[in-house]
Amino acid sequence: MTCLAPPRPFVPSDPAQAREFADIIQKDFETYIAEIQRYFLCLDDERARAFTEAQEVSQEYGRFLESLSKDR
Template identity: 65%
Template sequence: MFFLVFFAGSAAAESCLAPQPPFVPGDPQAAREYRDIIRSDFEVYIRDIEAYFRCLDDERARAFKEAREVSEAYGRFLKVIEP
Protein backbone atom coordinates (compact mmCIF):
# COMPACT_ATOMS: atom_id res chain seq x y z
CA MET A 1 0.00 0.00 0.00
CA PHE A 2 2.80 2.40 0.91
CA PHE A 3 4.45 1.95 -2.48
CA LEU A 4 1.15 2.41 -4.29
CA VAL A 5 0.56 5.74 -2.58
CA PHE A 6 4.14 6.85 -3.16
CA PHE A 7 4.39 5.93 -6.82
CA ALA A 8 0.89 7.06 -7.73
CA GLY A 9 1.61 10.47 -6.25
CA SER A 10 5.00 10.72 -7.91
CA ALA A 11 3.52 10.00 -11.30
CA ALA A 12 1.17 12.95 -10.88
CA ALA A 13 3.96 15.43 -10.13
CA GLU A 14 4.01 18.34 -12.51
CA SER A 15 7.13 19.88 -13.98
CA CYS A 16 7.06 23.63 -13.64
CA LEU A 17 9.55 25.27 -15.97
CA ALA A 18 10.40 28.92 -15.44
CA PRO A 19 10.35 31.04 -18.59
CA GLN A 20 13.49 32.74 -19.78
CA PRO A 21 13.57 36.50 -19.23
CA PRO A 22 13.39 38.54 -22.43
CA PHE A 23 16.59 39.81 -23.99
CA VAL A 24 16.97 43.56 -24.32
CA PRO A 25 19.90 44.71 -26.42
CA GLY A 26 22.26 47.20 -24.80
CA ASP A 27 22.35 49.25 -27.97
CA PRO A 28 19.51 51.81 -27.93
CA GLN A 29 19.29 51.81 -31.73
CA ALA A 30 18.84 48.00 -31.79
CA ALA A 31 16.24 48.26 -29.00
CA ARG A 32 14.28 50.79 -31.06
CA GLU A 33 14.67 48.74 -34.22
CA TYR A 34 13.34 45.56 -32.57
CA ARG A 35 10.90 47.22 -30.15
CA ASP A 36 7.84 45.32 -31.40
CA ILE A 37 9.56 41.95 -30.99
CA ILE A 38 10.99 42.92 -27.59
CA ARG A 39 7.61 44.24 -26.39
CA SER A 40 6.00 40.98 -27.48
CA ASP A 41 8.73 39.00 -25.69
CA PHE A 42 7.97 40.90 -22.46
CA GLU A 43 4.23 40.26 -22.81
CA VAL A 44 4.84 36.54 -23.41
CA TYR A 45 7.21 36.42 -20.42
CA ILE A 46 4.64 38.07 -18.13
CA ARG A 47 1.96 35.62 -19.27
CA ASP A 48 4.31 32.65 -18.86
CA ILE A 49 5.65 33.70 -15.43
CA GLU A 50 2.06 33.97 -14.17
CA ALA A 51 1.39 30.43 -15.44
CA TYR A 52 4.65 29.32 -13.80
CA PHE A 53 3.55 30.74 -10.44
CA ARG A 54 0.19 28.94 -10.76
CA CYS A 55 2.04 25.72 -11.58
CA LEU A 56 4.26 26.11 -8.50
CA ASP A 57 1.19 26.72 -6.33
CA ASP A 58 -0.52 23.62 -7.76
CA GLU A 59 2.61 21.50 -7.33
CA ARG A 60 3.06 22.68 -3.74
CA ALA A 61 -0.54 21.74 -2.92
CA ARG A 62 -0.10 18.35 -4.62
CA ALA A 63 3.15 17.68 -2.75
CA PHE A 64 1.57 18.54 0.63
CA LYS A 65 -1.36 16.22 -0.11
CA GLU A 66 1.04 13.45 -1.14
CA ALA A 67 3.16 13.95 1.98
CA ARG A 68 0.06 13.74 4.18
CA GLU A 69 -1.07 10.52 2.44
CA VAL A 70 2.39 8.97 2.75
CA SER A 71 2.56 9.96 6.41
CA GLU A 72 -0.82 8.32 7.02
CA ALA A 73 0.30 5.19 5.15
CA TYR A 74 3.43 5.10 7.29
CA GLY A 75 1.32 5.35 10.45
CA ARG A 76 -0.81 2.42 9.27
CA PHE A 77 2.34 0.47 8.46
CA LEU A 78 3.78 1.09 11.94
CA LYS A 79 0.54 -0.17 13.52
CA VAL A 80 0.74 -3.37 11.46
CA ILE A 81 4.33 -4.16 12.49
CA GLU A 82 4.01 -3.22 16.15
CA PRO A 83 3.91 -6.23 18.50
Protein backbone atom coordinates in the same frame (compact mmCIF):
# COMPACT_ATOMS: atom_id res chain seq x y z
CA MET B 1 3.96 17.67 -13.07
CA THR B 2 6.91 19.72 -14.17
CA CYS B 3 6.76 23.49 -13.95
CA LEU B 4 9.23 25.22 -16.21
CA ALA B 5 10.02 28.89 -15.78
CA PRO B 6 9.93 30.89 -18.99
CA PRO B 7 13.15 32.38 -20.31
CA ARG B 8 13.83 36.00 -19.47
CA PRO B 9 13.25 38.44 -22.33
CA PHE B 10 16.39 39.63 -24.04
CA VAL B 11 17.02 43.35 -24.31
CA PRO B 12 19.96 44.44 -26.41
CA SER B 13 22.46 46.64 -24.62
CA ASP B 14 22.70 48.82 -27.72
CA PRO B 15 19.93 51.46 -27.50
CA ALA B 16 19.71 51.66 -31.31
CA GLN B 17 19.03 47.93 -31.54
CA ALA B 18 16.53 48.16 -28.70
CA ARG B 19 14.64 50.85 -30.61
CA GLU B 20 14.89 48.91 -33.87
CA PHE B 21 13.41 45.79 -32.32
CA ALA B 22 11.11 47.53 -29.83
CA ASP B 23 7.96 45.79 -31.09
CA ILE B 24 9.53 42.33 -30.78
CA ILE B 25 11.03 43.11 -27.37
CA GLN B 26 7.72 44.44 -26.10
CA LYS B 27 5.95 41.27 -27.30
CA ASP B 28 8.64 39.15 -25.59
CA PHE B 29 7.99 40.96 -22.29
CA GLU B 30 4.23 40.54 -22.62
CA THR B 31 4.69 36.85 -23.39
CA TYR B 32 7.02 36.47 -20.42
CA ILE B 33 4.53 38.10 -18.06
CA ALA B 34 1.73 35.80 -19.23
CA GLU B 35 3.96 32.72 -19.01
CA ILE B 36 5.36 33.59 -15.56
CA GLN B 37 1.80 33.88 -14.27
CA ARG B 38 1.07 30.37 -15.61
CA TYR B 39 4.33 29.20 -14.05
CA PHE B 40 3.29 30.55 -10.63
CA LEU B 41 -0.09 28.78 -10.96
CA CYS B 42 1.72 25.58 -11.86
CA LEU B 43 3.94 25.91 -8.80
CA ASP B 44 0.87 26.51 -6.62
CA ASP B 45 -0.82 23.41 -8.05
CA GLU B 46 2.32 21.32 -7.60
CA ARG B 47 2.73 22.51 -4.01
CA ALA B 48 -0.86 21.53 -3.22
CA ARG B 49 -0.40 18.14 -4.88
CA ALA B 50 2.87 17.49 -3.03
CA PHE B 51 1.33 18.55 0.29
CA THR B 52 -1.57 16.13 -0.18
CA GLU B 53 0.82 13.38 -1.18
CA ALA B 54 3.00 14.03 1.89
CA GLN B 55 -0.06 13.78 4.14
CA GLU B 56 -1.06 10.49 2.51
CA VAL B 57 2.47 9.09 2.82
CA SER B 58 2.63 10.15 6.45
CA GLN B 59 -0.65 8.36 7.17
CA GLU B 60 0.54 5.31 5.26
CA TYR B 61 3.74 5.29 7.30
CA GLY B 62 1.71 5.48 10.51
CA ARG B 63 -0.34 2.45 9.41
CA PHE B 64 2.87 0.63 8.51
CA LEU B 65 4.36 1.30 11.95
CA GLU B 66 1.13 0.15 13.60
CA SER B 67 1.21 -3.08 11.63
CA LEU B 68 4.77 -3.71 12.78
CA SER B 69 3.85 -3.22 16.43
CA LYS B 70 0.87 -5.62 16.09
CA ASP B 71 3.14 -8.34 14.73
CA ARG B 72 5.34 -8.30 17.83
